[in-house]
Amino acid sequence: MAVTDIHAHFIPADMIVAARDGSGPSGLSVEADDGTELLVHREGYRYPISPVFHDPSARLAAMDQLGIDAAVVSASPTIYFYWLDPGPGAALAQRTNDALARHVEAAPSRLAGLATLPMQDPQAAAAELERAVGVLGMVGAAIGPVVGERPLDDPRFTVVFETAQALDVPLLLHPYYVGLRPGLPDFYLTNLVGNPLETTVSVSRLILSGMLDRLPGLRLALVHAGGFTPYQVGRLDHGWEVRPESKGCLAPPSSYLRRFVYDTLTHSPAALAYLVGLVGADRVAFGTDMPFDMMDGSLDAQLGGTQLAPDDREMVASGTAEAWFRTTFTTGERAALPRSVEV
Numbered sequence: 001m002a003v004t005d006i007h008a009h010f011i012p013a014d015m016i017v018a019a020r021d022g023s024g025p026s027g028l029s030v031e032a033d034d035g036t037e038l039l040v041h042r043e044g045y046r047y048p049i050s051p052v053f054h055d056p057s058a059r060l061a062a063m064d065q066l067g068i069d070a071a072v073v074s075a076s077p078t079i080y081f082y083w084l085d086p087g088p089g090a091a092l093a094q095r096t097n098d099a100l101a102r103h104v105e106a107a108p109s110r111l112a113g114l115a116t117l118p119m120q121d122p123q124a125a126a127a128e129l130e131r132a133v134g135v136l137g138m139v140g141a142a143i144g145p146v147v148g149e150r151p152l153d154d155p156r157f158t159v160v161f162e163t164a165q166a167l168d169v170p171l172l173l174h175p176y177y178v179g180l181r182p183g184l185p186d187f188y189l190t191n192l193v194g195n196p197l198e199t200t201v202s203v204s205r206l207i208l209s210g211m212l213d214r215l216p217g218l219r220l221a222l223v224h225a226g227g228f229t230p231y232q233v234g235r236l237d238h239g240w241e242v243r244p245e246s247k248g249c250l251a252p253p254s255s256y257l258r259r260f261v262y263d264t265l266t267h268s269p270a271a272l273a274y275l276v277g278l279v280g281a282d283r284v285a286f287g288t289d290m291p292f293d294m295m296d297g298s299l300d301a302q303l304g305g306t307q308l309a310p311d312d313r314e315m316v317a318s319g320t321a322e323a324w325f326r327t328t329f330t331t332g333e334r335a336a337l338p339r340s341v342e343v
């Protein structure tokens with residue numbers, strides 16, 4: 001049984017070099033802590049510079065250790081840099097995607113890439129998605145569930161979704177905010193609660209705004225098992241029944257849950273078993289968040305205690321990912337892509 005990780009992160013080596021010599025984008029810098037190099041963001045967030053971020057052989061070795069055959073690699077959300085001006089933002093996204101393409105080319109039967117997009121300029125984001133898929137061979141893109149203060153159901157982002165739909169590639173929604181969130185400054189709650197909350201708000205808005213009704217072919221993937229959405233979707237359904245403000249979608253919100261694929265990152269077998277029961281094993285895909293400290297473990301470690309049936313287990317291990325990304329990862333074989341679209 002092949003095991004495919006849909007949630008693994010990349011940072012270009014030259015961005016780390018630039019951060020080290022004081023020319024990192026947006027104040028990105030490097031500090032040493034007891035012999036360990038840390039990447040430091042202007043918001044204060046810092047983490048060890050694992051070679052897995054940029055060195056394909058280190059990544060493959062880390063995957064081997066966890067029994068992972070293939071990985072869908074996306075830029076670390078910490079380097080989305082949506083607050084940069086459109087010109088420099090688009091140029092940086094292109095450089096990051098070029099570097100990611102070289103990274104995954106080192107092992108094409110084991111690695112595939114998801115582009116980062118300059119969402120501060122939706123037209124440029126759509127063009128970069130086209131280039132990333134058509135020229136660089138990426139299997140989709142990863143974007144924030146919100147862009148600065150703007151939710152994804154803002155009409156300005158429709159062009160990005162229409163392009164993904166026309167190219168028939170999924171978008172992975174990944175929270176990226178690393179500063180201290182209002183109300184969540186302590187206990188690392190900015191990440192622990194803030195990140196799944198951001199996904200929950202985004203998914204709720206995409207459903208309730210009618211965005212998914214207008215884009216019936218759009219495929220989205222959610223990290224951290226969809227945040228709090230699966231557990232609270234009954235509340236959305238009830239709101240849709242009784243509140244006029246919540247009536248923006250054609251059908252009860254829970255009927256949209258299968259429009260998404262969810263990674264397995266719950267850190268809880270009971271929660272993961274509930275998720276599979278709710279949305280189906282063909283909407284749940286193994287994910288690790290490698291190499292961050294919030295990553296989860298091997299397939300066995302994550303599925304242990306879930307008592308999934310063998311078929312469901314196989315689906316979560318790789319079947320869902322292969323269907324959602326239209327790719328047989330271990331052979332690098334891709335389903336035929338539609339011709340390039342005008343954006």
Ligand SMILES: [Zn+2]
Nearest residue numbers: 007174223289
């Ligand atoms: Zn992640």
